[in-house]
Amino acid sequence: MSVRQLWEGTDAAPWMQKLNGRTKLIVLFLFAILTITIDNPRSLFVLFSITLLLHVAAKTSIYKWKVLAILLLLGLWGSMFSQALFFAQSTRTPLFVLIEPNAGFLGTLTGGLYVYREGILYGAVQGLRSASMMSLGLLVCWTSDPRQLLQALIAWRLSPQIAFMLVTAIRFLPVLAAETGEVITALQLRSDSHSGRTAVIRHLPYIAKPLLARCLRRAQTLALSVVSRGFFLANANKQANLWDWREKLCCISLSLLVAVIVSSKISYLLSEQGFYFGVLRQAYDWTKLYL
Amino acid sequence: MKIFTLVLLLLTYVQVACASMKLEAVYPYHLEKKGIETVFEESTVPLYVNIVNSGNAAPIETEVKITLTEGFKPVVDNKWQAKTIGDKTIVTTKWLLPQDYGQTFDLLYVEAQEDVPFGKKQVLVEAKSGAWQESKLLSFTYEAGQKAAVEIPKGKKKLDKKKFNWYIQSITFPVDNLGLKDDRAEAGVIYVRDTSLEGFRNRMTGEGATSWSSVFNHPAAHLLLELRNPQSDVRVLKFKAELTDKNTGEPMPGLCVAGSVDDDEAQGWQEKNKANDATTALISLDGNKAPRFILPLYIDYLNVLEGEYNLRVTLSGGGQEKLYEAPIVIAKKHSIGLFAVGFAFTCLALVLACSYKIKNTIYAIGAKGAITVALFAAIAFGGITLPTTILGDLLHVFLGPFSGLVTGLLNGVLQYLLIVSLLVLFRAPGVLSLMFVVKFMLSGLMFGHFSPLGVLSCCVYIVVLEATLYFCGFYKNDTKGNYMLLLCFMLGVADAFITFINLEQMMFFYRLYYADWYLALYMLINGLLYSSVGSWLGIKTGLKLRQVMGE
Numbered sequence: 003m004s005v006r007q008l009w010e011g012t013d014a015a016p017w018m019q020k021l022n023g024r025t026k027l028i029v030l031f032l033f034a035i036l037t038i039t040i041d042n043p044r045s046l047f048v049l050f051s052i053t054l055l056l057h058v059a060a061k062t063s064i065y066k067w068k069v070l071a072i073l074l075l076l077g078l079w080g081s082m083f084s085q086a087l088f089f090a091q092s093t094r095t096p097l098f099v100l101i102e103p104n105a106g107f108l109g110t111l112t113g114g115l116y117v118y119r120e121g122i123l124y125g126a127v128q129g130l131r132s133a134s135m136m137s138l139g140l141l142v143c144w145t146s147d148p149r150q151l152l153q154a155l156i157a158w159r160l161s162p163q164i165a166f167m168l169v170t171a172i173r174f175l176p177v178l179a180a181e182t183g184e185v186i187t188a189l190q191l192r193s194d195s196h197s198g199r200t201a202v203i204r205h206l207p208y209i210a211k212p213l214l215a216r217c218l219r220r221a222q223t224l225a226l227s228v229v230s231r232g233f234f235l236a237n238a239n240k241q242a243n244l245w246d247w248r249e250k251l252c253c254i255s256l257s258l259l260v261a262v263i264v265s266s267k268i269s270y271l272l273s274e275q276g277f278y279f280g281v282l283r284q285a286y287d288w289t290k291l292y293l
Numbered sequence: 294m295k296i297f298t299l300v301l302l303l304l305t306y307v308q309v310a311c312a313s314m315k316l317e318a319v320y321p322y323h324l325e326k327k328g329i330e331t332v333f334e335e336s337t338v339p340l341y342v343n344i345v346n347s348g349n350a351a352p353i354e355t356e357v358k359i360t361l362t363e364g365f366k367p368v369v370d371n372k373w374q375a376k377t378i379g380d381k382t383i384v385t386t387k388w389l390l391p392q393d394y395g396q397t398f399d400l401l402y403v404e405a406q407e408d409v410p411f412g413k414k415q416v417l418v419e420a421k422s423g424a425w426q427e428s429k430l431l432s433f434t435y436e437a438g439q440k441a442a443v444e445i446p447k448g449k450k451k452l453d454k455k456k457f458n459w460y461i462q463s464i465t466f467p468v469d470n471l472g473l474k475d476d477r478a479e480a481g482v483i484y485v486r487d488t489s490l491e492g493f494r495n496r497m498t499g500e501g502a503t504s505w506s507s508v509f510n511h512p513a514a515h516l517l518l519e520l521r522n523p524q525s526d527v528r529v530l531k532f533k534a535e536l537t538d539k540n541t542g543e544p545m546p547g548l549c550v551a552g553s554v555d556d557d558e559a560q561g562w563q564e565k566n567k568a569n570d571a572t573t574a575l576i577s578l579d580g581n582k583a584p585r586f587i588l589p590l591y592i593d594y595l596n597v598l599e600g601e602y603n604l605r606v607t608l609s610g611g612g613q614e615k616l617y618e619a620p621i622v623i624a625k626k627h628s629i630g631l632f633a634v635g636f637a638f639t640c641l642a643l644v645l646a647c648s649y650k651i652k653n654t655i656y657a658i659g660a661k662g663a664i665t666v667a668l669f670a671a672i673a674f675g676g677i678t679l680p681t682t683i684l685g686d687l688l689h690v691f692l693g694p695f696s697g698l699v700t701g702l703l704n705g706v707l708q709y710l711l712i713v714s715l716l717v718l719f720r721a722p723g724v725l726s727l728m729f730v731v732k733f734m735l736s737g738l739m740f741g742h743f744s745p746l747g748v749l750s751c752c753v754y755i756v757v758l759e760a761t762l763y764f765c766g767f768y769k770n771d772t773k774g775n776y777m778l779l780l781c782f783m784l785g786v787a788d789a790f791i792t793f794i795n796l797e798q799m800m801f802f803y804r805l806y807y808a809d810w811y812l813a814l815y816m817l818i819n820g821l822l823y824s825s826v827g828s829w830l831g832i833k834t835g836l837k838l839r840q841v842m843g844e
Binding site for chain 2: 027030031034035038041073076077079080081083084085087088089090091092093094095111112113121128131132135138139140141142143148151152155161163164166167168170171172174175178179182210211213214215217218219220221222224225228229274275278
């Protein structure tokens with residue numbers, strides 16, 4: 003499977019492809035709010051599991067599952083690594099000492115750098131937030147065409163000019179990638195050094211200028227074409243993009259649910275600071291147990 | 294010289310002639326109350342002996358002798374020796390009084406035995422040193438106290454009263470300074486202020502937080518200590534509260550004392566010797582059967598870690614020690630995180646309020662400008678977002694949190710190169726915002742990065758950088774010489790601030806921890822250094838690209 007195929011949503015389950023872009027974006031955004039609201043490790047794991055179940059329901063291909071697994075594991079590892087070093091809660095048990103507190107300047111600067119056992123576990127739990135968001139984000143990308151999401155943004159009154167700019171950027175991404183390749187080839191050919199002549203990294207600092215110059219020339223040509231057709235300043239062609247009432251209902255219900263959860267969490271946090279309301283006692287209990 | 298010697302001899306003589314010693318003795322003694330003359334049945338009450346000496350040329354050995362009346366026994370330790378002669382008990386000790394001036398004192402706990410007849414009693418205290426001798430006859434009344442409500446049934450083992458003469462009934466925290474518990478506040482949780490920045494500063498400067506005395510000398514919380522004193526003992530006790538590890542029981546840093554000496558000497562929290570990470574106090578049992586004490590808890594803000602501990606309260610005195618442990622949670626107020634989030638929401642509000650102006654910018658730069666912005670955003674997406682998303686995770690495996698310093702070359706240098714060169718080509722307010730909006734949306738459409746943190750972070754970039762450009766007069770001045778150098782530096786400073794806000798937001802929303810020095814390092818290298826270099830390269834590139842614009 004090519005990289006391009008990986009980013010196309012053609013092999014996803016039809017029901018997922020047919021979902022309106024607005025539904026997908028709303029669910030994605032609300033889900034992100036949920037993941038940053040919830041603290042309970044079990045609830046976070048449930049949220050993460052839901053995203054994986056959605057992948058199963060969307061019939062994500064094996065190849066994409068592999069990519070997803072690698073990205074998730076790398077993300078979780080990163081979170082565990084950083085929290086193992088910076089975990090600042092009691093109790094914490096140092097497993098290794100990387101820098102002693104009295105080891106010269108570095109010791110003074112860092113106050114000692116250790117790998118904490120509890121930090122590894124904490125990082126794994128907190129990493130579930132970004133893992134959940136990444137998993138759902140990839141699901142949306144793998145099951146949607148960028149145009150579908152763009153239409154959703156236009157339906158929410160995104161300026162037609164910005165929409166045009168977005169389309170231009172998306173259309174020209176492969177072109178720019180090809181031009182980068184050409185520039186690198188040219189730089190390799192012009193290189194007067196015999197050692198490491200073909201190494202890409204050697205030519206990276208010199209790519210920007212010719213690439214940007216090409217962009218400017220292309221922008222001039224495109225602008226002439228667009229303005230002469232009166233396309234740029236025209237209003238967006240608002241095609242009838244119906245939003246199924248069932249999807250709408252689903253989004254409203256989810257929004258209400260998220261609003262209740264967020265309100266409950268905020269009221270609980272306020273209660274810890276003295277803003278306690280007796281009538282909300284059950285909500286506090288519920289929040290403490292599950293959120 | 295002769296006169297000087299004479300004066301010196303005279304002074305020495307006067308000093309010896311004026312050498313004096315004075316004995317002071319109080320029984321029953323109380324730390325706070327004076328003039329108590331009653332000892333209750335079977336209670337333990339201290340006897341206070343103090344010798345004040347002045348004017349002696351060398352240390353003097355003094356013998357102190359206390360004669361207790363029938364039925365009263367001393368609670369002796371290795372400093373006092375007791376012997377019984379007839380129906381009386383004689384307790385003796387030897388003190389070495391210091392040279393010149395000194396106060397030497399001690400408490401001797403005296404325990405009333407069972408079945409001692411009530412009435413007037415006396416204790417004789419004598420002190421003798423060479424020719425000096427002084428004695429005090431202390432009178433007191435021995436009275437009946439309240440008997441225990443429950444009698445021990447016959448046949449059951451009799452309790453050793455010495456072990457239960459006083460004990461800790463409970464500790465409650467947090468309470469206010471009147472000992473009242475706020476039912477709305479969660480029990481056992483103490484909130485402490487956020488001192489991440491001060492902690493870093495103090496570690497680097499190697500000084501105590503000298504300007505924080507007003508903060509440190511105020512208790513973080515109060516603790517209500519309830520004791521039971523069934524035998525109406527009068528005692529002076531040392532209170533010590535410390536945090537201990539929940540698993541190992543080892544003492545942990547976190548508590549301190551408010552002020553130990555005076556302003557010239559070290560404050561308690563500033564003391565170099567951190568051997569005693571504890572809040573200490575002296576309390577006194579006054580014979581009350583259910584005494585309550587409201588004690589302040591001082592937090593060492595610079596060293597305390599949030600989390601779960603056990604609060605170990607130790608009361609000791611008169612050869613006795615009682616321990617009590619209760620779970621405690623130290624929760625830090627994430628005020629810097631809240632500030633960062635508040636700032637980010639303010640930026641969001643500003644961006645929304647000014648969003649209508651973005652159309653004006655598009656009209657100002659025209660189709661050519663808009664397409665250029667779109668293509669630059671596409672390069673930014675392909676050259677920054679794409680590699681940092683994929684390669685960044687891979688680098689994270691090997692470099693951990695320090696991978697950001699490598700990917701920062703793209704985030705910092707390349708991003709600012711693109712932004713500044715674009716601004717050199719199209720110098721108009723809003724161009725930068727337009728590029729960030731397109732880049733963010735591209736990232737959302739291609740990777741599904743539509744998250745609250747992404748939106749807020751984008752808004753922080755837009756507001757801070759646009760404000761920096763506006764206040765630096767970028768839209769008015771020409772791109773020449775030192776001014777552009779200053780602008781690059783200012784953009785670096787702005788990016789350092791943005792880095793700080795975004796990292797704090799990430800810590801707040803994702804409940805992550807990053808060390809203060811890591812934040813500083815990231816701000817310095819990724820923020821200031823990379824962005825300034827990127828901006829400078831951007832200016833150079835932009836000026837070259839102007840030639841292409843003119844073709």
